[in-house]
Amino acid sequence: MRHTFYPKRNIVLAVSEAIGIRQSDAEIAVNAVFDEIARGLAAGHKCELHHFGTFSVVERKSRPGRNPLKPQETCRIPARNSVKFKPAPRLLKAVAETKA
Numbered sequence: 001m002r003h004t005f006y007p008k009r010n011i012v013l014a015v016s017e018a019i020g021i022r023q024s025d026a027e028i029a030v031n032a033v034f035d036e037i038a039r040g041l042a043a044g045h046k047c048e049l050h051h052f053g054t055f056s057v058v059e060r061k062s063r064p065g066r067n068p069l070k071p072q073e074t075c076r077i078p079a080r081n082s083v084k085f086k087p088a089p090r091l092l093k094a095v096a097e098t099k100a
Helices: 008-019 023-042 089-096
Strands: 047-049 053-060 063-067 070-077 080-087
Touching: 008 023, 023 047, 023 053, 080 089
Parallel strands: none
Antiparallel strands: 047 053, 053 080, 063 070
């Protein structure tokens, strides 16, 4: 399967055409959605988008690591928060049905 990028600009254009608004207004709406998802995750909330998937924050524990340039030396990778995405069944089905 050949991977291509689908930039946010394409989403803005699709929203603009789908609901008949100016591209600048669609961009404001798309940015507002992404900003609200980020704000909710930063506050520790899950973000569930029905039929699309769920974003959540998970804690990655501290673990040992190695410097690829000096593999004999070990270092500590610090604990951090990360974002996890669990796709909804409908999204998984739609992706599985696409041609490679």
